[in-house]
Amino acid sequence: DTGVSQDPRHKITKRGQNVTFRCDPISEHNRLYWYRQTLGQGPEFLTYFQNEAQLEKSRLLSDRFSAERPKGSFSTLEIQRTEQGDSAMYLCASSLAPGGVVPSYEQYFGPGTRLTVT
Amino acid sequence: AQKITQTQPGMFVQEKEAVTLDCTYDTSDPSYGLFWYKQPSSGEMIFLIYQGSYDQQNATEGRYSLNFQKARKSANLVISASQLGDSAMYFCAMSRNTGNQFYFGTGTSLTVIP
Numbered sequence: 001d002t003g004v005s006q007d008p009r010h011k012i013t014k015r016g017q018n019v020t021f022r023c024d025p026i027s028e029h030n031r032l033y034w035y036r037q038t039l040g041q042g043p044e045f046l047t048y049f050q051n052e053a054q055l056e057k058s059r060l061l062s063d064r065f066s067a068e069r070p071k072g073s074f075s076t077l078e079i080q081r082t083e084q085g086d087s088a089m090y091l092c093a094s095s096l097a098p099g100g101v102v103p104s105y106e107q108y109f110g111p112g113t114r115l116t117v118t
Numbered sequence: 119a120q121k122i123t124q125t126q127p128g129m130f131v132q133e134k135e136a137v138t139l140d141c142t143y144d145t146s147d148p149s150y151g152l153f154w155y156k157q158p159s160s161g162e163m164i165f166l167i168y169q170g171s172y173d174q175q176n177a178t179e180g181r182y183s184l185n186f187q188k189a190r191k192s193a194n195l196v197i198s199a200s201q202l203g204d205s206a207m208y209f210c211a212m213s214r215n216t217g218n219q220f221y222f223g224t225g226t227s228l229t230v231i232p
Contacts (some may be wrong), residue, residue, distance in 0.1 A: 033220070042122075042209045042222030043163070056218055091163065097138035106153070107220065 004110035006092050012116045013082055020078045021113045025094030032075050033107060034067055035091040036060070043091055049075060050097055082117045089114050120145045122210050124223035125229045131200045132231050138185070139195040141210030147171075151213040154184065157225070158206040166208075169193060193232040200230045 005024045013019050031050050035043035045063045046065070047057045051072040061067075064082075069075040079086055093115040121144040131137035143152065154166040169177045169184045177184045185194040197204055210223045 031147075040224070042211070042225050045219050045221070048218060050218075074208055088171075089161065093163070106165050108165060109155075111162050114161075 004092055004094050004108055006090075006110040006113050006117055008113055009111060010114045010116075011087060012118060015052055015084060016081055018050050018078065018080045019115065020072060020076055020102035021092075021115075022076050023092030023094075023110055024074045025092070026108055027073075027095050029108070030072070031095045032069055032078050033093045033095070034075070035093065037089045037091055037112070038087075046077075079115075082115075084117045087115055087117045120147070120150075120212055120214065120219075120221045122212055122221050122223035124210055124226050126226045127224075128227045128229070129167060131197075131204075132232055134199055135203060136196060136198045137200055137228065139197070139208050139210075139222060139228065141166065141193045141195065143191050143210075143212050145191075145212065145214075147214050152184065152212070153220075154182070154193075154195045155209045155211060155222075156204075156206045157209060160192040164211070186232050197228075202206070202230050202232060204228060205230045 008021045029090050033048040034046040037043045045058050046061050049069040052069050065078045067077045089112045091112045092110045095107045123142045143162045150171045156164045156166055167177050167179045167182045167184050169186045176186050181198045183196045206223045207227050209225045211220050213220045
């Protein structure tokens, strides 16, 4: 496993449709994060998982957003009833929580999924 | 509340010269981590360097060094011997003690001039 992968890389959808993105983290990483990045801004934290538990959610994450990591490996981020304001790059990152074999805070990012809502 | 501030929206540097990208942060946590990431035009975020709040020495990774001044709450990135491939957006970020949430600045766009 050479890195974090995300699928799809690009998604164009019509307003009101539901979309789902997938993230496959680095295999030995137990933490997985979702971020949203709009043009000219840094990534904004959305949520994170440690193993299969969703431990924190940003207030940015409205009830139209839901994320899962059912087996503590890959994760999905679903946006229901998309709005034009949801257009952004959605980034996934993974890391190894402190206390692991090689404790580290560094996050490794995937290539992102660019969502365009028309 | 945690906050990262990058006050330089754009910077230019001559190839082979050094450049400093500024970052200040605000936190009340006693323990935290500071990071720099590079984001080329292709979009991927590339981890460059990490500094823990209790680390006594400034972090270095090849041509990258982090000038950590805890009392001033600054964590500037120094890139030595700039290369054309260094042209990219650079983001400063901070994690809370347990690394459960990361806060990013708005970034600095670096252009290396041949």
